[in-house]
Amino acid sequence: QNPSASTELFTIVSLSHTHTCNNNLNNEFVIIYTILHFFVFWLFKIISSLCIFSTKPHVCVFLSSAPVTLNPITAHPQLVLSEDLTSVRSSDERQKLPDNPERFNNTRSVLGSEGFNSGTRFWDVDVEENTGWILGVMTESAGRKGEVYRTSGIWYTCYYPKIRVTLDWDGGKLSFSDAVNNTHLHTLTHTFTERVFPYFNTGCKLSPLRILPVKIRVSVEHQN
Numbered sequence: 001q002n003p004s005a006s007t008e009l010f011t012i013v014s015l016s017h018t019h020t021c022n023n024n025l026n027n028e029f030v031i032i033y034t035i036l037h038f039f040v041f042w043l044f045k046i047i048s049s050l051c052i053f054s055t056k057p058h059v060c061v062f063l064s065s066a067p068v069t070l071n072p073i074t075a076h077p078q079l080v081l082s083e084d085l086t087s088v089r090s091s092d093e094r095q096k097l098p099d100n101p102e103r104f105n106n107t108r109s110v111l112g113s114e115g116f117n118s119g120t121r122f123w124d125v126d127v128e129e130n131t132g133w134i135l136g137v138m139t140e141s142a143g144r145k146g147e148v149y150r151t152s153g154i155w156y157t158c159y160y161p162k163i164r165v166t167l168d169w170d171g172g173k174l175s176f177s178d179a180v181n182n183t184h185l186h187t188l189t190h191t192f193t194e195r196v197f198p199y200f201n202t203g204c205k206l207s208p209l210r211i212l213p214v215k216i217r218v219s220v221e222h223q224n
Contacts, residue, residue, distance in 0.1 A: 068112045068123040075110040089208035104144045112198030122166040124179040124212040132203035137196040
């Protein structure tokens, strides 16, 4: 077995160091050894790209499903929710639903299923051709009956076709931005003292509001 031939073989599979094979090794062992190194090299590359292991301080972008879903027990009777609870549209027909305390009975609104009382969360909403909509957050204790915009405990706005709502509960900020180019539109400030829920309102029958899947950046810091 020629040592230089082995070196060239390992160079082809991009190994970063040179091995010199003992002349006593037979050809079968060299082939197996090379295949194993090739397999380990590409396995490492694949695993690194998936962020299971990496020597870089910050890595990877993952796609996640929509972080917010709609809570049907809060929905106004003239709102129609999709089966996956990620879109809502208005309807002329008033459904026969129980008038439970959580349900809106005047404004055509619905809340998200999960409330937040810490941290920073965001959700993207596609409004596209919807001609009448409002987005924001509402406190858990705010009244759902009657005209909710005349009471305290609700923060809202209406803007462009795709909206990102970012809640910084700890920092006391509710921000709205264009979800397409991340352009900041408006920020409301308030010292939150209780759990708040994503708020959605629409009076449009032709086009729904849709909660979009969002990209989440996952940073992994490796300590020495």
